[in-house]
Amino acid sequence: MPAFEFRQAAILPARPRPIVSIGLGGIVHDAHYPAYRLAGFDVVGGFDINGERAAMMADKFDIPRLYGSLSEAIQGAPADAVFDIAVPGGAIADILREIPAGRAALIQKPMGEDLAEARGILDICRERELLAAINFQLRFAPFVIAARDMIEQGLLGELYDVEFRVQCNTPWHLWPFLFPLPRCEILYHSIHYVDLIRSFCGNPQSVYARTISHPSAPDLRGGARSMIIMDYGENPRVNVMTNHSHAYGGEKHQSYVKFEGSNGAIQIRAGLNMNYPDGVPDRFEYILPGEGGAPGWQTLDIKGSWFPEAFIGTMASLMRYADGETASLPTSVEDAILTMATVEAAYASSQQGGTPLPQV
Numbered sequence: 229m230p231a232f233e234f235r236q237a238a239i240l241p242a243r244p245r246p247i248v249s250i251g252l253g254g255i256v257h258d259a260h261y262p263a264y265r266l267a268g269f270d271v272v273g274g275f276d277i278n279g280e281r282a283a284m285m286a287d288k289f290d291i292p293r294l295y296g297s298l299s300e301a302i303q304g305a306p307a308d309a310v311f312d313i314a315v316p317g318g319a320i321a322d323i324l325r326e327i328p329a330g331r332a333a334l335i336q337k338p339m340g341e342d343l344a345e346a347r348g349i350l351d352i353c354r355e356r357e358l359l360a361a362i363n364f365q366l367r368f369a370p371f372v373i374a375a376r377d378m379i380e381q382g383l384l385g386e387l388y389d390v391e392f393r394v395q396c397n398t399p400w401h402l403w404p405f406l407f408p409l410p411r412c413e414i415l416y417h418s419i420h421y422v423d424l425i426r427s428f429c430g431n432p433q434s435v436y437a438r439t440i441s442h443p444s445a446p447d448l449r450g451g452a453r454s455m456i457i458m459d460y461g462e463n464p465r466v467n468v469m470t471n472h473s474h475a476y477g478g479e480k481h482q483s484y485v486k487f488e489g490s491n492g493a494i495q496i497r498a499g500l501n502m503n504y505p506d507g508v509p510d511r512f513e514y515i516l517p518g519e520g521g522a523p524g525w526q527t528l529d530i531k532g533s534w535f536p537e538a539f540i541g542t543m544a545s546l547m548r549y550a551d552g553e554t555a556s557l558p559t560s561v562e563d564a565i566l567t568m569a570t571v572e573a574a575y576a577s578s579q580q581g582g583t584p585l586p587q588v
């Protein structure tokens with residue numbers, strides 16, 4: 229029996245639009261620009277409030293034009309440019325208010341620091357009729373595209389169980405802006421998994437969660453580890469478990485997403501978390517006992533990874549949507565706010581606490 233073949237790559241736009249960056253920090257360096265190079269997307273200009281940082285990035289990635297201010301960037305951008313906004317969540321709304329009506333913007337997650345800010349961002353996008361999407365790029369990681377193809381073909385049958393588990397040693401010091409924030413782990417990290425799960429399972433009925441700090445990261449006041457149950461009733465059972473402070477070597481590091489159905493299962497190691505941002509190799513394993521294929525778990529060869537290939541997908545999908553090549557914009561602000569609502573429910577649950585033990 230021939231090996232299964234599944235889609236792994238995002239669909240590219242017929243006519244890529246020029247890109248203007250707002251914010252030229254770590255994620256643009258590590259993932260946005262490497263992805264755009266692979267895809268052949270043109271970055272025509274950029275702006276960062278930190279001039280030195282901007283100059284370094286222009287030098288390294290040959291950005292043809294640096295702007296001295298946000299308004300200069302907006303005035304100077306070609307009319308069909310996509311504004312690629314990659315700044316901390318709290319800075320997004322002020323930037324969007326400056327963008328003229330009808331323009332295209334890809335906005336780094338999270339969509340503001342909480343649901344109230346997300347609503348504000350959605351209102352601005354609606355008022356200005358922006359073509360706006362949140363950069364929930366994990367949905368476009370090659371291993372996720374393959375899993376989605378498999379699941380949409382019905383090969384797993386009914387989806388019973390979805391789990392994202394992370395046990396690693398995350399270099400939080402890369403994001404100094406996170407330390408004073410009241411919300412950290414779920415809002416800035418597990419949000420990827422919450423969003424990914426929503427993209428497969430829809431909105432949960434409710435959320436149970438607990439997010440807490442870690443003794444080794446007491447300055448990270450917004451939490452460094454989380455347990456999230458996304459409640460879909462009897463099926464599927466869904467949870468996200470993260471411990472970013474496993475300090476006992478890479479041997480027991482884990483970072484996987486598992487999809488288990490009535491006819492088969494997929495388990496994917498997302499190696500990025502295990503040595504961020506360089507990662508370790510991913511591993512895509514699946515088992516389809518009813519399909520007459522080879523028995524036992526099989527490995528699917530996947531080309532590309534979360535960093536940087538997934539970042540092609542979010543940008544490509546917005547460019548295609550903006551040019552009318554597709555009617556769907558999977559990570560639109562209209563959809564992303566529901567991920568923010570799920571995250572909000574997780575924080576509310578965490579604050580509320582569990583059921584105390586009854587008297588005995």
Ligand SMILES: NC(=O)c1ccc[n+]([C@@H]2O[C@H](COP(=O)([O-])OP(=O)(O)OC[C@H]3O[C@@H](n4cnc5c(N)ncnc54)[C@H](O)[C@@H]3O)[C@@H](O)[C@H]2O)c1
Binds near residue numbers: 363
């Ligand atoms: N996989 C992912 O999707 C992923 C990974 C890492 C970070 N991020 C997100 O990207 C955003 C930026 O993270 P980072 O790691 O690049 O942080 P960073 O601190 O390295 O970079 C942020 C940059 O934005 C600039 N900046 C801040 N406010 C600005 C403004 N108003 N206008 C222009 N520039 C401004 C800063 O000077 C800095 O250079 C965060 O919201 C984070 O959640 C996403």
